Amino acid sequence: MSILKVAHLSKNYHDLKDEIKALKDISFEMEDQEFISIVGPSGCGKSTLLSILSGLDKASSGTIEFSKKNCKIGYMLQKDSLFPWKTVYENCLIGLKIEGPIQEEDKKEVLRLLKTYGLYEFKDKYPKSLSGGMRQRVALIRTLAIKPDILLLDEPFSALDYQTRLALSEDVYNIIKKEKKTAIMVTHDLAEAISMSNRILIFSKRPSTVKKIYKVQLTNRKGPINNRKCPEFNTYYDLIWRDLDVHI
Amino acid sequence: MSTFSKEHLEFIKQKKKEKRKIVLFRTLSLLLFLGLWEFSVKEKWLNTFLFSSPSLVLQTVVKLFQTNDLWEHIFITIYETVLSFGISSFLGISIAGILWWNKVLAKVVDPYLTVLNALPKVALGPLIIIWVGASTNSIIFMALLIATFLSIIDIYQSFISTENNYITLMKSFHATKKQIFFQVVLPSNYQNIINSLKINIGMSFIGVIMGELLVSKKGLGYLIMYGSQVFNINLVITAVVILGVISYFMYFVIDKLEQKIKR
Ligand SMILES: Nc1ncnc2c1ncn2[C@@H]1O[C@H](COP(=O)(O)OP(=O)(O)O)[C@@H](O)[C@H]1O
Ligand SMILES: [Mg+2]
Numbered sequence: 001m002s003i004l005k006v007a008h009l010s011k012n013y014h015d016l017k018d019e020i021k022a023l024k025d026i027s028f029e030m031e032d033q034e035f036i037s038i039v040g041p042s043g044c045g046k047s048t049l050l051s052i053l054s055g056l057d058k059a060s061s062g063t064i065e066f067s068k069k070n071c072k073i074g075y076m077l078q079k080d081s082l083f084p085w086k087t088v089y090e091n092c093l094i095g096l097k098i099e100g101p102i103q104e105e106d107k108k109e110v111l112r113l114l115k116t117y118g119l120y121e122f123k124d125k126y127p128k129s130l131s132g133g134m135r136q137r138v139a140l141i142r143t144l145a146i147k148p149d150i151l152l153l154d155e156p157f158s159a160l161d162y163q164t165r166l167a168l169s170e171d172v173y174n175i176i177k178k179e180k181k182t183a184i185m186v187t188h189d190l191a192e193a194i195s196m197s198n199r200i201l202i203f204s205k206r207p208s209t210v211k212k213i214y215k216v217q218l219t220n221r222k223g224p225i226n227n228r229k230c231p232e233f234n235t236y237y238d239l240i241w242r243d244l245d246v247h248i
Numbered sequence: 249m250s251t252f253s254k255e256h257l258e259f260i261k262q263k264k265k266e267k268r269k270i271v272l273f274r275t276l277s278l279l280l281f282l283g284l285w286e287f288s289v290k291e292k293w294l295n296t297f298l299f300s301s302p303s304l305v306l307q308t309v310v311k312l313f314q315t316n317d318l319w320e321h322i323f324i325t326i327y328e329t330v331l332s333f334g335i336s337s338f339l340g341i342s343i344a345g346i347l348w349w350n351k352v353l354a355k356v357v358d359p360y361l362t363v364l365n366a367l368p369k370v371a372l373g374p375l376i377i378i379w380v381g382a383s384t385n386s387i388i389f390m391a392l393l394i395a396t397f398l399s400i401i402d403i404y405q406s407f408i409s410t411e412n413n414y415i416t417l418m419k420s421f422h423a424t425k426k427q428i429f430f431q432v433v434l435p436s437n438y439q440n441i442i443n444s445l446k447i448n449i450g451m452s453f454i455g456v457i458m459g460e461l462l463v464s465k466k467g468l469g470y471l472i473m474y475g476s477q478v479f480n481i482n483l484v485i486t487a488v489v490i491l492g493v494i495s496y497f498m499y500f501v502i503d504k505l506e507q508k509i510k511r
Contacts (some may be wrong), residue, residue, distance in 0.1 A: 054420055075420040081413040085435045094431075095421040146421065 001025065003182055004030040004053075004069060004150060009062035010207075011048055022048045024207035026062070030150075030182065035173075037193035038186045039240065040203025040211075046186040050075065050152045053184070066149075074148030078155050080139040082127035088138050089123040095146040106145065113141045117175065133164040140172060141223070144179060151176065153185040165189075169196060169224045190244075194236045195224040202243045212243055300485040308486040322490065324467040328384065329498075332391035332452040337445055339392075340399030347400070348407040348433060349425065365397040369455070374461045382463040389460070391455025399448045406440035407433055442506055449498055457491070466508060468494075 011023040022045035030036060051057040051121050053064065054075040074095075082091050090244045096102045114120045117137050127135055137157060143151065156172065157165040173196050176183050187193050193200050197216055204211040218230040226234065252260075282302045288294045289301040296304070312318035347354040369390060374395075380386040410433050418428045434441075460469020468487045475483030 055422070056416065077413065077417060077420065079413045081411070081417045083414065083432070083436070085438065094417075097431075098418070098421045098423045110325055145511055 001032055002029045003032045003034075003071070004064040004067070005063075007063045007065075009049070009052065009064065011045065011052060011057070011061045012060045019236060021207035023059075025209045026203075028201060028210055028213065030176075030184070031198075033180055033182055034199065035176065035182075035197045036184045036199050036201060038099075038184065038201045039190060039193050039195040039244065040208060041059060041205050041244065041246075042188065044203045044206045044208040045120070046203060047078065047154055049155050050184065050186060053150075054152055068149060071150065072146060072148045073150050073152060074143040075152045076139055076143045076147060076154065076156055080127075080135045080159075082135055082138060082142075084127055087124050087126055088119060088130070091127065091138060092142045092145050095142060099146065109147075110141065112144050113144060117141065117171065131164070132160050133168045136160065136168060137171065140175065144175070144181075149182065151181050151183040153183060153189065155186055158188070165192075173224050173234065190237055190240050191228060191233075192224070194240070195227040195232055200236075200240065202240060214240065298481055300482045304482050305486045305489055308482050309490075312486070321466060321468050321471055321487075322494070325465075326494065328387055328391065328456045328459075328467065329449070329453045332388050332395060332456060333445075333449050335388070336392050336395035336399055336452060337448055339396050340403050340444070340448065341441065342363050343400045343402035344407055344456065345429065345433075348429065354404065354408075359508045361397055361401055369393045370458060373458075376459075377463055384464070385458055386463055387459030387467075390459035394455035394458070395448050395451035398451060399444055402444040402447070403437075403441060406437045406444070410436055414461055442509075446502055449502060450495075453495065453498070489506065 006028050006029070009023055009026040010021075013020040013022055026049060028036075038049070040046055048057065052059050054073045056075070082088075083094070086094070087244050089110070092111070092114065093102060093107070096106050096110075097195050111120070111123070114123050117140075119134060119137060119141070122130060122134065127138065130138065131153075136159075140156070153208060157168055160168060169192055185193075185196065194216055200214040200216060202212040203209070214236065216232075216236060218227055220230060285294075285299075286302045289296050289299060298501070309318065331390065339371040347357070373390070376386045376389055379434075380389050397445070414432045414436060415428055418432055457469040457472075460467040461473050464473075468491055471487040472484050475481070476488065
């Protein structure tokens with residue numbers, strides 16, 4: 001069953017001097033519990049798409065349909081943006097606090113997430129004492145706390161060093177699968193996209209369209225780190241690399 | 249404590265030694281200054297009548313104290329300063345908040361704020377006396393004129409430079425403008441507001457003394473004015489010294505308060 005249907009979405013940005021056509025014609029559908037990655041040249045409008053889907057920004061034209069009424073979107077921004085004046089636990093509760101008085105069971109759920117993902121001892125610490133990978137996990141729990149139907153992840157690992165990034169992609173993937181979430185992730189790392197996703201959307205240069213969609217079929221699909229060893233992995237890598245058409 | 253290594257203990261000892269040295273030199277330089285002053289007057293290098301002397305200042309303080317006037321003057325000046333500080337801080341934060349809320353209004357009033365802030369307020373002295381009357385009110389009014397605009401501009405500037413990512417995050421959770429203001433804009437600018445309040449207390453103090461010089465019958469500004477009119481330089485210098493002590497005291501209190509709140 002499709003949970004999200006995007007059709008002919010376009011977005012133009014205006015200022016007094018100029019008009020920037022960011023998205024020209026974006027159409028795709030998404031299944032429940034599917035994991036989709038978006039790759040494309042930088043500045044092509046990937047973040048723009050996410051901010052439109054989350055309701056932060058308005059599309060210039062086109063339609064977005066959610067199968068569920070009041071479909072809740074959890075948006076994990078490019079920067080973790082943890083509030084330095086709040087503890088880890090308080091940071092995780094921000095989304096809930098905005099919605100209204102926090103229910104006891106929601107608090108319990110957040111504590112469960114903190115416990116499950118190895119952050120429980122840090123719950124009363126301030127974000128500055130956390131490592132980059134931990135901060136990103138807190139940001140994810142903060143997003144999950146409001147129980148979103150669809151997760152939007154904007155380059156969630158781009159600020160991390162390679163090893164942390166690999167380990168965290170495994171973690172995040174497992175969290176998303178375990179909590180049975182549907183997710184759209186923007187990334188510029190092809191290996192990350194192939195190893196984590198069910199499908200990959202390739203965006204063209206600005207003004208962007210969906211240039212191609214890959215269904216990622218791997219024999220022996222497991223977690224992201226393991227998937228990198230699948231025989232099809234390199235084939236996908238080469239194909240997508242060619243599609244991106246990078247000139248140096 | 250016992251778990252610290254020898255190296256660490258040595259480090260702490262070194263730091264403490266440094267601190268003691270600074271306190272020592274501060275005290276010595278003050279004593280040296282007072283000593284030179286006293287000495288130059290005694291040796292008649294300086295005219296006592298024009299430059300007073302530490303011992304004369306002390307005598308004046310004692311005399312003022314005995315006639316029961318000193319505390320009253322000090323109290324009045326501090327009271328006026330604290331009152332002006334309170335009002336101008338409140339106005340500064342709330343008006344800056346309103347301007348943050350309404351960007352169009354902020355753009356409209358921007359040139360007015362700039363002009364009002366840059367205008368030398370002493371020039372308004374005579375007008376204030378005519379409008380408000382020669383009373384405590386006009387002193388407070390003068391202090392508010394001097395302190396408020398600066399604080400509005402300062403705090404507004406920090407409000408609008410709030411980290412944009414924090415605001416985007418709040419919006420992604422569908423936060424209202426009120427929630428964004430109270431949960432992000434205010435707390436993230438906490439340090440900026442404190443810094444601005446620190447400037448504000450100085451400004452209020454300046455404003456109060458300026459107002460007292462113009463109109464008052466009490467307060468340290470009045471003592472200075474009165475002293476100069478009867479050519480009692482002793483009194484003038486004594487009042488100035490007391491102002492210095494009060495300034496230091498206010499700085500001290502604010503600093504302690506800040507450290508207390510921070511923890
Ligand atoms: N708020 C904005 N105002 C004007 N132009 C914008 C704005 N946000 C993004 N853009 C422009 O739109 C294009 C797409 O940006 P973005 O979606 O951030 O790209 P990316 O694919 O790298 O995430 C860029 O050229 C950017 O300059
Ligand atoms: Mg981006």
